[in-house]
Each structure stands twice: as structure tokens, then as C-alpha cells.
Amino acid sequence: MRFRARVEVQLRPGIADPEGATIERALPALGFDGVAHVRAGRSFSFEVDAPDEGAARLTATELADRLLANPVIEQSRLELEAI
Amino acid sequence: MAPRIGVVVFPGTNCEHDVVQAVEAAGAAGVLLWHGDDNLGSVDAVVLPGGFAHGDYLRPGALARFSPVMDAVAAFARAGGPVVGICNGFQVLTEAGLLPGALQKNGRLRFLCEPARLVVASTSSVLTSGSRVGDELTIPINHFSGNYTCDDETLRRLMDEDRVVLRYADNPNGSVDAIAGIANEAGNVVGLMPHPERASNALLGSLDGLVLLRALVGAATARAAA
Numbered sequence: 001m002r003f004r005a006r007v008e009v010q011l012r013p014g015i016a017d018p019e020g021a022t023i024e025r026a027l028p029a030l031g032f033d034g035v036a037h038v039r040a041g042r043s044f045s046f047e048v049d050a051p052d053e054g055a056a057r058l059t060a061t062e063l064a065d066r067l068l069a070n071p072v073i074e075q076s077r078l079e080l081e082a083i
Numbered sequence: 084m085a086p087r088i089g090v091v092v093f094p095g096t097n098c099e100h101d102v103v104q105a106v107e108a109a110g111a112a113g114v115l116l117w118h119g120d121d122n123l124g125s126v127d128a129v130v131l132p133g134g135f136a137h138g139d140y141l142r143p144g145a146l147a148r149f150s151p152v153m154d155a156v157a158a159f160a161r162a163g164g165p166v167v168g169i170c171n172g173f174q175v176l177t178e179a180g181l182l183p184g185a186l187q188k189n190g191r192l193r194f195l196c197e198p199a200r201l202v203v204a205s206t207s208s209v210l211t212s213g214s215r216v217g218d219e220l221t222i223p224i225n226h227f228s229g230n231y232t233c234d235d236e237t238l239r240r241l242m243d244e245d246r247v248v249l250r251y252a253d254n255p256n257g258s259v260d261a262i263a264g265i266a267n268e269a270g271n272v273v274g275l276m277p278h279p280e281r282a283s284n285a286l287l288g289s290l291d292g293l294v295l296l297r298a299l300v301g302a303a304t305a306r307a308a309a
Contacts, residue, residue, distance in 0.1 A: 011187075015187070015232065016187070016190065016230075016232075016257070018188055018189070018190055018191060018192045018257075019188065019192065022192055067141070067145065068141070070142055070145065070178065070185050072177070072183075072184060072185040072232070072233070072234075073185045073187060073232055
């Protein structure tokens with residue numbers, strides 16, 4: 001089976017995010033009011049061949065933890081769908 | 084005979100020749116090592132120099148840690164060999180798990196390229212053994228991701244174990260506790276954001292980096308003799 005994985009990486013809560021803060025500071029000048037708590041992050045997508053969803057999830061999670069995110073400062077969220 | 088200091092070159096590294104010249108000024112022989120090799124040859128110390136290893140893609144240092152040479156660097160470090168990561172090299176060492184914590188984007192998102200005033204915080208490392216605690220050094224920084232970050236427990240351990248080796252006098256990048264450089268438990272692995280090789284000749288405006296590199300050459304000499 002083949003699965004499409006999407007991994008979203010963001011800084012952990014409590015870790016300063018100067019990128020998100022800078023975006024947030026620009027918002028009032030653009031007329032966006034009432035927007036708060038902006039956090040920047042990155043998104044990755046890839047396809048995994050695996051016998052079942054559990055195996056695909058294991059591979060994708062390990063890939064996210066060992067490479068895509070630095071667990072010291074970042075956390076990742078995985079979405080998986082069969083294709 | 085002069086000790087041999089290996090300077091690792093990843094694709095995108097750009098400070099290797101400066102480091103070779105500086106360690107030679109400090110009394111060692113500099114040897115370039117290619118990241119794709121799985122051994123270090125016969126060197127007595129290793130420097131991971133600055134630059135943009137593997138283009139800094141993903142995160143600075145994130146891909147470099149998978150280069151074949153890094154297993155050899157890790158084994159050398161475990162065996163007590165002196166290993167110093169400068170700037171991008173420091174980022175590689177944290178990504179490789181040889182030093183704790185991480186280097187985040189600078190606070191205020193500024194790329195910083197300027198002389199930094201540093202204070203020696205510990206002398207129990209291969210880089211600061213020739214200094215005294217409280218010594219002030221002026222050494223250039225040149226980075227976008229030099230904002231040292233770690234959790235409270237790690238910071239407590241670094242302090243308790245005397246592993247914060249250098250602090251900024253005026254924390255330019257928002258680092259936790261103004262940390263500019265740290266060491267591992269044994270003091271033989273050191274990472275720092277400032278570039279000592281850029282303060283190793285009077286023409287460069289400061290000789291303070293040479294103080295650190297001479298200590299490294301001393302450690303390499305001791306290892307060569309052992």
C-alpha cells in the first residue's frame with residue numbers, strides 16, 4: 001500500500017518564535033485586527049510504501065523525529081492518508 | 084613534531100582555509116578532511132568549521148550529521164579526542180547529539196556579523212584551558228542561527244558541571260544565559276558561535292582567537308604524545 005504523509009513542524013510551545021512574532025507585528029499595518037498567537041512552521045509531504053497504515057505511521061514518525069524536526073526545540077504533527 | 088588538526092569540509096563549508104591558517108599560526112599542522120570519508124586519518128584534534136554545510140537545508144547542521152565522517156568524529160570524541168565546532172560546526176555538533184541544546188534563529192531575526200565581546204566562563208575545556216575565568220576576548224560572530232536554546236534541566240546541568248565555556252558580554256542574539264560556547268562533560272568537545280580563526284592575526288584586528296586555538300593545539304599535542 002502507498003500512503004501520503006504530511007508532516008507539520010513547529011517550535012514547541014514556550015520556545016521563542018521570532019519569525020511568528022515578526023509576522024504578527026506586521027499584521028496591524030495590513031489591516032488585520034484581532035489576530036494573535038502567530039507561530040511559524042514548516043510543512044513536508046512525502047509518500048511511503050508500507051504493508052499497512054501502522055507501518056507507514058511508524059516510518060513517517062521516525063522520519064519526522066530523526067530528521068524533519070529537532071525534538072530539542074520543535075514538535076511535529078503527522079497526517080497520513082492511503083492513496 | 085607539530086600535532087595534526089583535521090578540519091572537516093562539508094559541501095558548503097567556507098571557513099576551512101581560514102581555520103587551517105589559524106591553527107598553523109597557533110603551532111599545528113592543518114589537514115583538510117572530506118565529509119564523505121568515514122575516517123579521520125591520523126589527526127590529533129578535529130575542527131568542524133563555519134559555513135553552510137549541505138546548504139543549511141532543513142536546519143543548520145541537520146543534514147551534516149548524516150555525513151559519513153560524523154560517525155568517525157563521534158567515535159573520536161568518545162575516545163577523548165579534542166573536537167571543536169565553530170559556528171556552523173557548533174550547529175552540527177548539537178544536531179549530531181554531541182552537545183546538548185540547539186541553535187535557533189537569532190532573536191529579532193537579524194543576521195549578525197560583528198565583533199563580539201566574550202567572557203571566559205570555564206577553563207575546563209580544550210579551548211579555554213589557557214585562559215582564566217573572567218578573561219575578556221573580542222572575537223567576531225557571523226550567524227543567523229546562533230541563539231542557544233536548551234531546557235531548564237540542561238541549563239542547570241551545564242552550570243553545575245562547569246560546561247558553559249564562553250558567554251557574550253552583551254548577548255547579541257538572545258541566547259539562553261548569554262551562552263556563546265559550551266563543552267561536553269569531559270571538556271574535550273566544544274562548540275562556540277564566535278569565529279576564533281577570524282581573530283588570529285593582528286591584521287584582523289584581534290589576536291584573542293589565537294588564545295583559544297593555542298589551547299586546542301596544546302590539547303592536540305598532549306593527545307599526539309599519549
